[in-house]
Amino acid sequence: MLIVPEGLIAGLVSAEDAFAAVEAVFAAMSRGEAYNFDVVREALGEGRQYGFKSGLDRAGGQLGVKAGGYFPGNAAHGIINHQSTVFLFDPETGQPVAMVGGGLLTALRTAAASAISIDRLARRDARVLGMVGAGHQAGFQLRAAARVRDFERVIAWNLHPEMLDRLGAIAAELGLPFEAVPLERMVEADVIVTITSSPAASLLDRHVAPGTHLACMGTDTRGKQEVEPALLGRASVFADEIAQSVSIGEAQHAVAAGLLDATAITPLGDVITGRHPGRRSDDEITLFDGTGVGLQDLAVAAMAVRRAVERGQGSVVEI
Structure with missing residues (x-):
């Protein structure tokens, strides 16, 4: 499994990349080639939210889940309120493919969808x-x-x-x-x-x-x-x-x-x-x-993984 940490994302995925990836996901959903699984979302108290978004994109060949949420007290610790990690799996075998830092990716895919x-x-x-x-x-x-x-x-x-x-x-x-x-x-x-x-x-x-x-x-x-x-x-x-x-x-x-x-x-x-x-x-x-x-997260995470592999970045670990 390839680990792509948050610190590498800015150099791997641009705003234009995110726009193209998210637009392709919207089109795949319209054609019935991709679908999201039910969202799990829980309130943890004091404004904190945690949950899972996942799905399968047959057109893009992506299966995975994003885990994370919103933690409004994070600013006091010098970190952003939105925290998340994306996990990708091989849709044929179920084997884990990658673990990707999801903070910047979430901001990029959200802005791309809006745009x-x-x-x-x-x-x-x-x-x-x-x-x-x-x-x-x-x-x-x-x-x-x-x-x-x-x-x-x-x-x-x-x-x-x-x-x-x-x-x-x-x-x-x-x-x-x-x-x-x-x-x-x-x-x-x-x-x-x-x-x-x-x-x-x-x-x-x-x-x-x-x-x-x-x-x-x-x-x-x-x-x-x-x-x-x-x-x-x-x-x-x-x-x-x-x-x-x-x-x-x-x-x-x-x-x-x-x-x-x-x-x-x-x-x-x-x-x-x-x-x-x-x-x-x-x-x-x-x-x-x-x-x-979730499909948006998988699409931008998959792009980060492809770029990381091409450039020899990230860390490979055995699970």
């Missing part, structure tokens, strides 16, 4: 990017979004506004004017990315203008919530996987309130494969409920 939704669903003339959230993954989200649309400025809100400076610095690197705003001004945005760990809705229905595309990337557990359910009631809703969207994603709240039927949710992969046209008008609100599926 794919923006690329496929946002208006081509989108010029203002709104960011709700300024934690560790927000910077990845901002960079990924800027790769698929020619934004002219960024507006952002965070529960703890002092954290917005870091996001502003990334916007400056990208040459984009940046402004911290109250949530009411998100109505100016053409694309809004939410990336928080909120237990209650921050972004409300009245904060979103017609024609906006939203990538809701933070809700991945029962009880989490980033946006008001009424917003999903008037939007065209897309998801990485419908089952997860309804059970642990943003759609859980809208479905429970009777504002959204699960049958009205479209897999994003169907847009990629042409089964669904995507955005139908400039006034349509489109919303991507990105819960993060």
Whole structure:
């Protein structure tokens, strides 16, 4: 088994690599060539979350599982709140193939999924990017979004506004004017990315203008919530996987309130494969409920493993 530690990932997988890998996974899911297993997700108390995401991708030849979760007290220890490790197995024999550090990979694949939704669903003339959230993954989200649309400025809100400076610095690197705003001004945005760990809705229905595309990337557990359910009631809703969207994603709240039927949710992969046209008008609100599926983790981890083998990196151990 090859061990690829976290420290090697940045040199093995780029944001562009992650975009290609995740897009291929969405397409494979749409074609019925890949599927995720049931998610195991547990609350450990004090905001800590731990669980397993796994699946089988016949098209990509990947079988595996990501173990990890969210530990909000980690900042006090100088480490990131999201902690995870990906394990890959031979789909024919079940033998372990690799153990891969999953921290950076998780941020890259989450940002890639968001960017794919923006690329496929946002208006081509989108010029203002709104960011709700300024934690560790927000910077990845901002960079990924800027790769698929020619934004002219960024507006952002965070529960703890002092954290917005870091996001502003990334916007400056990208040459984009940046402004911290109250949530009411998100109505100016053409694309809004939410990336928080909120237990209650921050972004409300009245904060979103017609024609906006939203990538809701933070809700991945029962009880989490980033946006008001009424917003999903008037939007065209897309998801990485419908089952997860309804059970642990943003759609859980809208479905429970009777504002959204699960049958009205479209897999994003169907847009990629042409089964669904995507955005139908400039006034349509489109919303991507990105819960993060195990197949995404396997795809980016497999890419890291391939690169590590090619470059003679990582450590081989006998199990």
